[in-house]
Amino acid sequence: MRGVLTSSISTSVQSNGPLNTKRLQAGLKTHDFRSEMIHLLDSLHVLLDPLELAFNPHTAHPSLILSTDLRTVRCSPSKQSYLEHPERFTSAPQILCSQSFSTGQHVWVVEVGSTCMWSLGVCYKSLPRRGDHSRLGHNSVSWRLQWKNGKLTVCKSSSNIALGETTFQPVKIEIALDFEGGTLTFNSLKGRREHLYTVRAVFKEPVYPAFSIHSNTPESWITLSA
Numbered sequence: 001m002r003g004v005l006t007s008s009i010s011t012s013v014q015s016n017g018p019l020n021t022k023r024l025q026a027g028l029k030t031h032d033f034r035s036e037m038i039h040l041l042d043s044l045h046v047l048l049d050p051l052e053l054a055f056n057p058h059t060a061h062p063s064l065i066l067s068t069d070l071r072t073v074r075c076s077p078s079k080q081s082y083l084e085h086p087e088r089f090t091s092a093p094q095i096l097c098s099q100s101f102s103t104g105q106h107v108w109v110v111e112v113g114s115t116c117m118w119s120l121g122v123c124y125k126s127l128p129r130r131g132d133h134s135r136l137g138h139n140s141v142s143w144r145l146q147w148k149n150g151k152l153t154v155c156k157s158s159s160n161i162a163l164g165e166t167t168f169q170p171v172k173i174e175i176a177l178d179f180e181g182g183t184l185t186f187n188s189l190k191g192r193r194e195h196l197y198t199v200r201a202v203f204k205e206p207v208y209p210a211f212s213i214h215s216n217t218p219e220s221w222i223t224l225s226a
Contacts, residue, residue, distance in 0.1 A: 053108055053209060053224045056098040057082075061089040064213060070098075074113075074221035075213050090130045093213050096123070097224075100206035107176045108209060109189065112147075113219030119146040119212035120173060120222075122184060124205045136210055143199045145173075145186045148214055154197050163197060170196065172225070179203050 054070040065076040073095055082088060089095070112118050119136045121144030128134040136144035137155025146153045147170060152163040170188040173196075177184055184199040213220050 053097045053099055055211075055224070056087070056096050058085045058087045059089060059094070059096040061091075061093045061095065063093045063216075064095055066095075072221055072223040073211065073213070075216045077216075086129070088129060089134060091132070092135045094119075094134070094136065095211050097209040100125070100208045101177060101179055102206040103179050105176070105178050105181075107174060109172065109174050109225040110211075111172050111223045111225055112170070113217070113221040114169070114171065115215060115217040115219040116221060117146075117148045117214040118222060119144045119210075119214065120175060120186070121145060121199075121210050122175075122177065122207040123210045124207060126205070127210070136212055141205075142210060143184055143201055144210065144212075145197060145199075146212075146214075152196065154199060156199060156201065161197075175209070177207070179207070 055066055055073055057066055057070065060066060060073070060080075060082065062079045062082055063076055064073050065080055066073055075093070087096075110120060121136050121142060123136060123142035127136075127139065127141050133139045136142045137146075137160075138158050140157050143156045144154070146155065150169075152170075154161040154163065168188075168190065170190060172189040174187040174189050174193070175184065176187070182200055182202050184201065186196040186198070188194040188196055211222050213222065
């Protein structure tokens with residue numbers, strides 16, 4: 001990373017001889033330089049503060065199956081005979097991570113299958129495990145972004161916001177949580193970072209990364225990226 005930073009600075013702010021502070025200040029104000037530095041600092045933050053998230057098998061709906069490392073969940077062709085557990089979802093095909101966040105800023109990235117229809121978001125532990133109100137966003141304790149039938153929608157407090165049809169399917173999504181700031185931001189990382197939507201809320205309890213799979217194709221899977 002140090003090499004990348006050095007290379008970027010040297011190409012963005014060039015000097016032909018002794019350091020000229022006025023030229024340096026002018027270079028720092030250029031839009032391209034600032035944009036590149038913001039991108040590099042974002043990457044540095046993720047490298048220095050990686051999140052080792054894992055799915056919580058006790059929450060997995062019987063139509064979902066987990067990889068042995070607990071980092072990939074996929075639609076199962078048959079119902080799994082999971083043991084009963086008070087945290088297990090029994091209506092909506094959902095699963096939570098074992099980790100929760102109650103303060104600070106956090107970023108995690110997921111990759112999804114090419115034909116997967118999904119929901120990504122966060123919720124409180126009190127999210128119901130059965131019934132219509134257990135679906136992400138269809139209550140006051142969860143917030144989510146959904147990709148389904150070629151459309152993106154946001155849902156919070158049972159209110160859907162359609163983001164319209166899009167010409168591309170997000171397959172690598174970055175989720176950024178600012179707990180105190182009350183924001184949950186979704187970005188597509190396909191090719192370049194593209195902002196999809198920012199949910200604004202007042203988080204009063206620890207929130208858990210939450211996921212749902214709405215399709216049953218072989219490519220219906222979600223992976224927590226390293």
